[in-house]
Amino acid sequence: MTEASLISSYDALLADLDGVVYAGPHAIPGAVESLERLAGAGVALAYITNNASRSSEQVAAHLRELGAPATAGQVFGSALAGAELLATLVPEGSTVLVTGSQTLIDQVAAQGMIPVTSAEPTPAAVIQGFDPGLAWKDLAETAYAVAGGAVWVATNTDLSIPQTRGIAPGNGALVAAVTAATGETPVVAGKPEAPLFTTAAKHLGVSRPLVVGDRLDTDILGGNRARMDTALVLTGVDTARTALAAVTDERPRFLLASLADLYEPYPDITVVDGVHSCGTASAWVERGVLHLTGQSESLETWRAACSAWWSANPDITTATQPELVMSDGPRVLAEDPQR
Numbered sequence: 001m002t003e004a005s006l007i008s009s010y011d012a013l014l015a016d017l018d019g020v021v022y023a024g025p026h027a028i029p030g031a032v033e034s035l036e037r038l039a040g041a042g043v044a045l046a047y048i049t050n051n052a053s054r055s056s057e058q059v060a061a062h063l064r065e066l067g068a069p070a071t072a073g074q075v076f077g078s079a080l081a082g083a084e085l086l087a088t089l090v091p092e093g094s095t096v097l098v099t100g101s102q103t104l105i106d107q108v109a110a111q112g113m114i115p116v117t118s119a120e121p122t123p124a125a126v127i128q129g130f131d132p133g134l135a136w137k138d139l140a141e142t143a144y145a146v147a148g149g150a151v152w153v154a155t156n157t158d159l160s161i162p163q164t165r166g167i168a169p170g171n172g173a174l175v176a177a178v179t180a181a182t183g184e185t186p187v188v189a190g191k192p193e194a195p196l197f198t199t200a201a202k203h204l205g206v207s208r209p210l211v212v213g214d215r216l217d218t219d220i221l222g223g224n225r226a227r228m229d230t231a232l233v234l235t236g237v238d239t240a241r242t243a244l245a246a247v248t249d250e251r252p253r254f255l256l257a258s259l260a261d262l263y264e265p266y267p268d269i270t271v272v273d274g275v276h277s278c279g280t281a282s283a284w285v286e287r288g289v290l291h292l293t294g295q296s297e298s299l300e301t302w303r304a305a306c307s308a309w310w311s312a313n314p315d316i317t318t319a320t321q322p323e324l325v326m327s328d329g330p331r332v333l334a335e336d337p338q339r
Contacts, residue, residue, distance in 0.1 A: 003265035005041075006254065010229070012044040012209035013262070014200055017059075018162075019214030019236020020259070021047070027066040028235050034259035035068050041263075045074055046200045048211075050190040050218070052079040052129030052155035052171070053101040076200040078155035078190030082127050083107035084199055085189045086153045090124045097150065099142045100129030104155065117141075122148035128178065128186065129155035130171035139174060143181040152178075156190030158218075191218040197226035212259070214238060216250040229253045233261075240302035244309055245321040251310055255303050267300065269307045276308040283308035285322075293327040 007013065013035075015021060021031050038045045047070065049059060056075035063070035082104070086096065092112040097119055098105045105115045108127060116123050119141045126145040146152045157172035179185055189195045201209050211228050213219020214236025223230035231254035232243055243255060254266060270277050275284045281294030281301040290309050294301035309322055 005263045006231075006256075006266040007038070007041060007043055007210065007262040010043060010208050010210040012046060012201065012204055012206035013038055014046050014048050014197060014209050014211045014223070014228070015259075016213035016215070016219045016236075017047055017049050017063075020212060020233055021063065021068055022066055023236065027068065028258070030258055030260050031235070032067045034262060037263060039069070044204050044206055044209075045069065046204055046209075047075045048191070048196060048200055048213075048219075049075070050078045050156040050158055050171075050196070052077055052082065052104055052190070053131050055103045055106075056080070073203075076196065076203065077103075078196055079104045079107045079129055081196040081199040082129060082153050082155040082189035083111045083113075085187065085195045086125055086127055086151070087111040087113065089151050089153070089187070094124035097123045097126040097141060097145045098129075099126065099134065099138050100155065101131040104129045104131075119144035119148060119150075123150050125151040125153065127153045127155065128171070128175055130158075130161070130174070134174065139177055139181075143178050146178060146182045146184050152184060152186040154186035154188050154190075157188055158190075190222075192221035192225065194222065194226035197222055197228060201226075201228075212256070212262075216242065216246050216252070220246075220252045221250045224249055224251075231256050231262075233258060234299075235259075240299065240306075241321065242319075244302065244306050245319045247316050247319055248310075248314065251306070255299060255306065257299055267303065269304060271307070271311075274308075276304045276311065278304040278307070281305075285309060285312040288323070289325055290322040291325045291327070296326060 056072040059075045060070040060072045094113050095116050096108050096113045098108055098115045108115050126142055154175045158170040159172040160167045161170040211223030212231045212233055216238050220230045230252045232252040233256045235258050267278050275282050279300035281304045283292050283304040285308055
């Protein structure tokens with residue numbers, strides 16, 4: 001009997017973009033083909049992004065240029081999640097100061113709220129999202145509204161964003177400026193909070209989605225907070241070693257080399273007398289040291305390692321890279337994963 005593929009247990013894939021679908025200007029090898037296979041498997045597809053400055057159609061057009069299947073209805077950004085979250089916090093018809101892009105303004109209006117540009121008189125709410133055209137006066141109006149008692153929602157709190165010339169301040173840095181001025185903190189819609197994921201699942205009409213991402217602190221943490229199964233794909237930021245060291249809330253259910261692994265059976269991990277085995281690899285913890293047998297370049301080894309270490313350390317709030325002993329070499333100390 002042929003074993004079922006990993007993705008066959010789910011009715012949707014909620015995929016991050018950068019590091020999962022593309023890296024820089026190019027699609028990640030094999031990613032487009034893996035995404036195209038979802039339709040034939042009867043699995044819905046959605047793209048999850050913290051970007052609140054581009055419309056869903058703009059993001060979908062970019063994905064189509066890379067060859068990936070994408071429509072505007074498959075793209076869920078933090079502007080939509082933020083506007084829908086805000087609609088649960090203030091009544092329809094409320095005035096909302098929108099600090100962000102035209103896309104964010106449109107999403108607020110679509111929820112039956114009234115976008116305004118001034119904090120005078122104090123609006124019922126303020127929603128803050130990234131836009132490269134924002135200036136000091138926009139942040140000042142936001143601070144005045146928040147200090148005046150307006151409900152405050154941030155689309156996301158990414159501290160930085162990659163640009164062609166380097167790393168630039170993101171929405172989180174602008175939110176931090178308002179926090180510094182007011183002493184208040186916003187309700188957040190985007191990753192790593194749950195609303196962005198639950199918004200996508202609701203619009204797709206699915207009940208068992210799988211979240212796949214390349215970052216533990218945004219994709220995996222957000223999916224876990226939404227109580228969805230999560231898979232870390234090793235084509236972007238985080239690695240098997242950083243996954244091993246992850247705090248409890250950022251631990252993925254699955255480790256995948258690439259999206260192609262979605263169509264393979266996920267190997268069982270067996271535990272006998274404290275030894276966690278995956279394929280030909282085994283791992284166990286003895287006196288705080290993680291012992292491994294297997295090849296260091298094999299994902300089976302790291303799946304067994306994560307199972308053993310996480311089982312021995314179920315409640316971790318600070319990323320901790322364990323001391324490793326490999327059976328085929330001397331004791332090694334893994335790199336510090338904290339960034």
